[in-house]
Amino acid sequence: MMIMSQVSPQKMRIPINISIEEVGVLEGEFIRFYAPLTVSDLLKMMPLEGFAARWDYAVYIQINFKRGAEKIIDKINSGDILYWPPGPYLLIAFREAPSPSQIVRIGRVEKNYEELEKVKPGLRVRITFK
Secondary structure, three states: OOOHHHOOOOOOEEEEEEEEOOOEEEEEEEEOOOOHHHHHHHHHOOOEEEEOEEEOOEEEEEOOOOOOOOOEOOEEOOOEEEEEOOOOEEEEEOOOEEOOOOOEEEEEOOOOHHHHHHOOOOOEEEEEEO
């Protein structure tokens, strides 16, 4: 397992595990290119933990993180890992959707993101370095 001191500031893709109680582990990555300042600051907070909540197209956790919206997107793709400053929430999309205001793409889950549809509210979610 990687620790923060092993994450080079120049590394653009940072592998992560997303562990979800009763569902399993999804592999993903934070991608600095999408939102360099947001991703760099979130990496310093790892591991990220919270209790799952559901929205129409995503599972999300509330995080103790405040940063403005950097590189806002207008469409959410299946597998996107997102940051929504008004929450502040970290979301993982399992379905495509129009973007709410101020949402920032920060990473991807390339496969098995449909498993997120099994997530029930209140399950523990933990995001760690792979």
